[in-house]
Amino acid sequence: MQPIPYSRQQITQEDKEAVWNVLGGDFLTQGPKIAEFEAAFAAYVGARYAVAVSNGTAALHLCAMALGVQPGDKVITSTITFAASANCVRYCGGEVVFADIDPETYILDIKKVEALLKAAAPGTYKGIIPVDFTGFPADLEAFRKLADEYGLWIIEDACHAPGGYFTDAKGDKQHCGNGNFADMAIFSFHPVKHIAAGEGGMVTTNDKALYDQLLILRSHGITKDPEKLNENHGGWFYEMQELGYNYRLPDILAALGLSQLSKAEAGIVRRQEIARKYHRELQGLPLQLPLEKEGILNAYHLYVIQTPRRLDLYNYLRQHQIFTQVHYIPVHTLPYYRLQMKNRQQLPVAEAYYSRCLSLPLYPSLTDEEQDYVIETIRKFFQ
Numbered sequence: 001m002q003p004i005p006y007s008r009q010q011i012t013q014e015d016k017e018a019v020w021n022v023l024g025g026d027f028l029t030q031g032p033k034i035a036e037f038e039a040a041f042a043a044y045v046g047a048r049y050a051v052a053v054s055n056g057t058a059a060l061h062l063c064a065m066a067l068g069v070q071p072g073d074k075v076i077t078s079t080i081t082f083a084a085s086a087n088c089v090r091y092c093g094g095e096v097v098f099a100d101i102d103p104e105t106y107i108l109d110i111k112k113v114e115a116l117l118k119a120a121a122p123g124t125y126k127g128i129i130p131v132d133f134t135g136f137p138a139d140l141e142a143f144r145k146l147a148d149e150y151g152l153w154i155i156e157d158a159c160h161a162p163g164g165y166f167t168d169a170k171g172d173k174q175h176c177g178n179g180n181f182a183d184m185a186i187f188s189f190h191p192v193k194h195i196a197a198g199e200g201g202m203v204t205t206n207d208k209a210l211y212d213q214l215l216i217l218r219s220h221g222i223t224k225d226p227e228k229l230n231e232n233h234g235g236w237f238y239e240m241q242e243l244g245y246n247y248r249l250p251d252i253l254a255a256l257g258l259s260q261l262s263k264a265e266a267g268i269v270r271r272q273e274i275a276r277k278y279h280r281e282l283q284g285l286p287l288q289l290p291l292e293k294e295g296i297l298n299a300y301h302l303y304v305i306q307t308p309r310r311l312d313l314y315n316y317l318r319q320h321q322i323f324t325q326v327h328y329i330p331v332h333t334l335p336y337y338r339l340q341m342k343n344r345q346q347l348p349v350a351e352a353y354y355s356r357c358l359s360l361p362l363y364p365s366l367t368d369e370e371q372d373y374v375i376e377t378i379r380k381f382f383q
């Protein structure tokens with residue numbers, strides 16, 4: 001048996017050809033594949049606009065900039081996420097406040113967010129960054145209602161959840177990142193995610209003004225649009241009107257992302273299949289399994305189990321060539337954030353979760369035989 005990682009990309013011959021074709025063309029960095037990838041991605045998640053960028057972290061940074069995060073602004077996010085969800089606020093000089101997670105869904109607990117907002121002077125907080133952690137969609141309809149009450153914006157970190165959805169109060173499916181509730185949503189095309197491009201990211205939004213802002217910030221804050229220029233010296237002329245970045249995605253990677261996107265739906269189906277089998281086969285063991293909820297399609301980026309014997313199980317599986325992972329070390333406990341916060345926050349649900357969580361191998365190319373071996377090895381451990 002080959003070593004089994006917790007996640008792995010799947011690159012097909014078709015993917016390779018898509019990249020090869022771009023290499024022979026005129027554009028290596030931002031070219032026609034970007035617009036194609038953006039249009040296809042926007043259609044996939046059901047958003048009006050999509051902006052491709054160099055990675056998910058850059059996507060978060062541009063969102064925070066476009067929403068005008070200023071030094072001292074306070075923003076609430078989850079502590080059970082990748083650090084980048086919080087870092088985007090720090091890049092703009094804002095202050096991150098972490099709220100605890102829901103013990104069943106592991107998503108940012110809206111009741112804890114509301115308690116923070118109630119306890120603060122009006123205008124203290126500027127925004128919320130909920131994370132569709134593991135692929136389980138955050139209830140953005142509820143978050144929107146709360147955000148509107150307090151005049152906050154929402155960035156949905158949907159890195160784990162392309163293809164996932166929840167059902168709203170009217171009974172309609174709301175796909176992660178569709179922009180119906182969040183002001184903007186972000187995705188990553190890191191190889192462990194659903195769509196692999198090596199590096200890459202996407203912002204989706206339904207707001208034209210935010211979209212225009214993202215386009216300019218992605219490329220140095222420069223515009224060539226004659227309608228936006230203050231002066232115009234001729235065809236070569238451009239103006240840098242804001243301090244932007246070079247967060248462009250190369251056409252080479254957009255071609256790979258686009259080709260991968262065409263297989264995303266099949267990938268989701270396979271991920272569901274693997275998750276259902278874990279669910280069936282691990283029932284009865286002393287483990288907490290992921291919540292299955294009516295009306296929700298978990299995109300299953302991760303399949304997280306919980307056990308008080310996590311370290312022993314992790315080591316045991318490793319000895320058997322099964323390489324699980326822990327998602328995540330709570331961000332508020334990382335040394336950088338400990339230093340930022342004078343009084344360390346107490347987030348007991350997140351800390352208890354962290355002491356027990358383990359992500360099992362889950363990716364579309366995981367074979368039935370490999371999954372059986374993982375299940376059998378876990379059973380042996382508990383015997």
Ligand SMILES: *Cc1c(COP(=O)(O)O)cnc(C)c1O
Nearest residue numbers: 055056057082084159188189190
């Ligand atoms: C992967 C990930 C990111 C960052 O994406 P990169 O493309 O690696 O910069 C941000 N948030 C979450 C939840 C992620 O999983």
